[in-house]
Amino acid sequence: xxxxxxxxxxxxxxxxxxxxxxxxxxxxxxxxxxxxxxxxxxxxxxxxxxxxxxxxxxxxxxxxxxxxxxxxxxxxxxxxxxxxxxxxxxxxxxxxxxxxxxxxxxxxxxxxxxxxxxxxxxxxxxxxxxxxxxxxxxxxxxxxxxxxxxxxxxxxxxxxxxxxxxxxxxxxxxxxxxxxxxxxxxxxxxxxxxxxxxxxxxxxxxxxxxxxxxxxxxxxxxxxxxxxxxxxxxxxxxxxxxxxxxx
Numbered sequence: 001x002x003x004x005x006x007x008x009x010x011x012x013x014x015x016x017x018x019x020x021x022x023x024x025x026x027x028x029x030x031x032x033x034x035x036x037x038x039x040x041x042x043x044x045x046x047x048x049x050x051x052x053x054x055x056x057x058x059x060x061x062x063x064x065x066x067x068x069x070x071x072x073x074x075x076x077x078x079x080x081x082x083x084x085x086x087x088x089x090x091x092x093x094x095x096x097x098x099x100x101x102x103x104x105x106x107x108x109x110x111x112x113x114x115x116x117x118x119x120x121x122x123x124x125x126x127x128x129x130x131x132x133x134x135x136x137x138x139x140x141x142x143x144x145x146x147x148x149x150x151x152x153x154x155x156x157x158x159x160x161x162x163x164x165x166x167x168x169x170x171x172x173x174x175x176x177x178x179x180x181x182x183x184x185x186x187x188x189x190x191x192x193x194x195x196x197x198x199x200x201x202x203x204x205x206x207x208x209x210x211x212x213x214x215x216x217x218x219x220x221x222x223x224x225x226x227x228x229x230x231x232x233x234x235x236x237x238x239x240x241x242x243x244x245x246x247x
Contacts, residue, residue, distance in 0.1 A: 042165020122151020
């Protein structure tokens, strides 16, 4: 049995230096795309008469643009609040596989439940893509702090963009404000293709795209969840069968 390293045992779980590096990492091309998307969200808040303070709070607490749009649209249409809450929760379920996939990279040498919970809150599409790109380059002991900094930077930038979009709505044409909401899914698709390395990655992307029309308009906004999980699962089993046949 190897003795534990005193330096590692005494090291603090949260490291400010890595946190600040994570905040700086948020201001990348995907981060800028995310900010442009939240400009459109701020315009939507203004158009439906939703208070800017509540809109900013939704970005901080929900941190999932489709779920936020569902909430704003449901409240604006007069839907019952319990029904809106259920729809928002169901929409957020699609992020669970992303959290499970990214969490091993966000853990440090010494697991810390509260740091992992905070980091998990920030996992959304952009955080998921950037986490897989940036976290492997970070020292293991600094990954929890870096992940929290990255998520906090993305969230803060999105809140600033939301406020800017809210107050600049009169200057933006309506179609442009709506089109900005599409930048994040377009960026996510491009980054997903760019990061594909193995044959199973391409198979998962293809199967997910093929399943997307079949699960469109799934209740609760779970179409992305079913196409992503379904395509990825099918690709996994097909790859396993292919390897077994070649063995």
